[in-house]
Amino acid sequence: MVEPEFGLKRPDQVKVAPDQGRGDRVPPGQFLSTKFPVLTYGSAPDIDMATWRIRVFGLVEREVTFTWKEFTELGWTGMTADFHCVTQWSALDNLWEGVTFETLAAAAGPKPEAKFVMAHCFGGYTTNLPLDVCLSEGFLAHKRNGEELGKDHGGPLRLVVPSRYAWKSAKWVNGIELIAEDAPGFWEQRGYNNNADPWQEERFWPELTK
Ligand SMILES: Nc1nc2c(c(=O)[nH]1)N[C@H]1C(S)=C(S)[C@@H](COP(=O)(O)O)O[C@H]1N2
Ligand SMILES: [Mo]
Secondary structure: OOOOOOOOOOHHHEEEOHHHHOOOOOOOOOEEOOOOOOOOOOOOOOOOOOOOOEEEEEOEOOOEEEOHHHHHOOOOEEEEEEEEOOOOEEEEEEEEEEEEHHHHHHHHOEOOOOOEEEEEEOOOOEEEEEHHHHHHHOEEEEEEOOEEOOOOOOOOOEEEOOOOOHHHOOOOEEEEEEEOOOOOOOOHHHOEOOOOOHHHOOOEOHHHHO
């Protein structure tokens, strides 16, 4: 695998996710975990780096598809962020390494009508997010705390969206689709809350939460 040349030596090279500035860092109903459990529906896909691609498509000025090498050359950086799983564990201060969503999106040029994102993954998983959320804090991560994600945590590349429950942090991401109207992804079609804000405990559809 191509190792991008990037040493996280200067703190100003690392983006800080918006939630990091909060006084209280653990959302209601969550407990702190020092572990990083694996949560996958089904099994982890087998991915061949030689044929790996990521595509940005939909409401864009120019559809783009990158090989792994091309992707690593887009602008390698870091982001520190907390991670909140709907099964109630939170892992704070993760250092993610990869490319910001903003950088990836800029390569394709979102059209003004683009308001939402559908993330697509190897294996067929999908999740939906507002485009403005993705642009401000979305991150395409290859490493966590200095280590490659590995097969179970979404390697070689996963989306990370710190301000939403972790099912929105799509593993094995291979497509970013920009759309005008919101549409539910895999878990959002199956009873998970569309917005998924951990600070509001938006875990499941309101009627299922009560
Ligand atoms: N492609 C894909 N992405 C996924 C999932 C999945 O099943 N498939 N599970 C989601 C859920 S429910 C959670 S909580 C997080 C867990 O990430 P982790 O296994 O790295 O802890 O990944 C999310 N991303
Ligand atoms: Mo989850």
